[in-house]
Amino acid sequence: MTYYIIADRFLLENEERKKGYLEVKNGVFGEFRDKIPENSEVKDWSGFMIAPGLFDTHIHGIKGHDVMDGTVEAIKEISNTIVQLGVTRFLPTTLTSSDEILEQAIKAIVSAVDSGLPGAQSEGIFLEGPYFTDKHKGAQNARYFKNPDEAEFKKWQELANGTITKIALAPEREHAIDFIKEVSKQVLVSIAHTDADYECCRHAVDNGARCYVHLFNGMSGLHHREPGAVGAALTDSRCYTELICDGHHVHPILASMTLEIKKDKLILITDCMRAGLMPDDVYYLGEFPVTISNGIAKTETGSLAGSTLKLIDGIQNLQKWSNRPLHEIWHLGSLSTAASIGKADKFGSIKSGKVADYVVLNSNLTVIATAVDGVVKYVRDEIPIKF
Structure with missing residues (x-):
């Protein structure tokens, strides 16, 4: 036709x-x-x-549904909702949880995709965790943190029928470098929820890591005597860098600065959770209650807990902050995101x-x-x- x-x-x-x-x-x-x-x-x-069409490579849920619900209905509702927001491709994103809950979520994603998604199409699963460290845990559940394990990942990848596309971890954890060496041959290994210093992050990238998750959030910060994970992300041209442009996670000036440095290696994501498009109230992100006030999601301890951002709003925000042409900023939410997982030849x-x-x-x-x-x-x- x-x-x-x-x-x-x-x-x-x-x-x-x-x-x-x-x-x-x-x-x-x-x-x-x-x-x-x-x-x-x-x-x-x-x-x-x-x-x-936009491509969101980091989204947990929206409009009352979450990937960790572990149901086919949740994945289909997310697909149907985000296509109305201009998103045509996405990576259903998990959270740190028990093995049982995580594996149920993986099975639900596979079943939903196999039976046909009504709107935006999944291009693979993003495992955000469970190989993180406590200091910058954010809304991840530290109870389930552990060291990277290749055999465990292989089990999950088999359960996913080979559709796990991206995984985030803290590179300072024991066995992390060996894990990165092996797993980066098949998926995008990303650095997140980490207290690693600059040298540790560079070592992880030397061994195959190629992305930093929600820059400035959930990682060691930039200091003039220790650049930290932020400094490593900004100065390494090999790596893509996620950014949440809702005006809460990152100051507009720093978002514009990141664009100037990373250029097309900057990828705009939402990190949206089930409260997206919902009224202010209390919702759950994994096992944690999250309070939404004026659209800002926070845990009981005051940590930011994902977002309620629409990707198209993040694009408009960054264009306004940076005063760059629309097509340049738009592609950070479509072409750059596709490129980050090796699919720029097909999408974006x-x-x-x-x-x-x-x-x-x-x-x-x-x-x-x-x-x-x-x-x-x-x-x-x-x-x-x-x-």
Whole structure:
């Protein structure tokens, strides 16, 4: 099936174009054209902008559902909700927990994906933990922290049918370096919830780690005599660096500074938990109660506990703070995230030959419609469908 999209503005991979036709053939982007053959099928989004589908590589839940619920329903509801926010791909993200609960969550993700997700599609599982350390535990449950174990990971990967794509750990834990050497051959090993110093982090990267999770949060900070994990993340061009741009986790000035340093190795994520899109109240993140006040999630001890951020809002925030072009910032939530897990050849930008995931936006960057694999999965209720 072939159709053409008409719109006022297109955020292509390397440029922004105005007016024209974008070809979609069998779920894949074709060429951008000024004219199309007669009698072609057209999806008319005149008056709107077309951007790549967003890719959230770190999301726990939203709208009352969480990956750690361990149910197929939760994964499907997350998929269906985030596609309405312009997200077309995601990594369902776990938390540190008992083996029993973690394994149930893995099985639920696999079952949900196998039976078909209704909206955004999973591109693998992100295991956030359980190989962390206490000092920067955040909302992770230290009761279940332990040393990395290759045999254990292999068991989980087999349970996941090989779909674990990313894992986060503290590199100072015993056996961590040997674990990184082996596991980084198959997944993205990330550094998180760690008190490791600069040298330890560099050693982990030398042995295969390639990402830092929610920079500045859950890690040893930057000091002029000990750069810490933050300094290691900022100064190592080999590594991707996650950032939560909600204005609470990281000051806007530091977010802009990180962009200047990391450039396209910066990846925007949400770290959203079940309270996303929900009213202020008390919710659970894993086994911990989390109070939401003015959209900010905190544990009983006052630690930030994930976020309620929408990825598109993080993009708008960083663009405002940095005053950079929209297509540059947008790609930090689509192309850079895809690249971080080795999938930039398939997802993350509008380019001929890539999967046709796209978002239709108005001038305020409100999501009007979202398509996955070239199929429109969501259209905003008040917008008349033009095709």
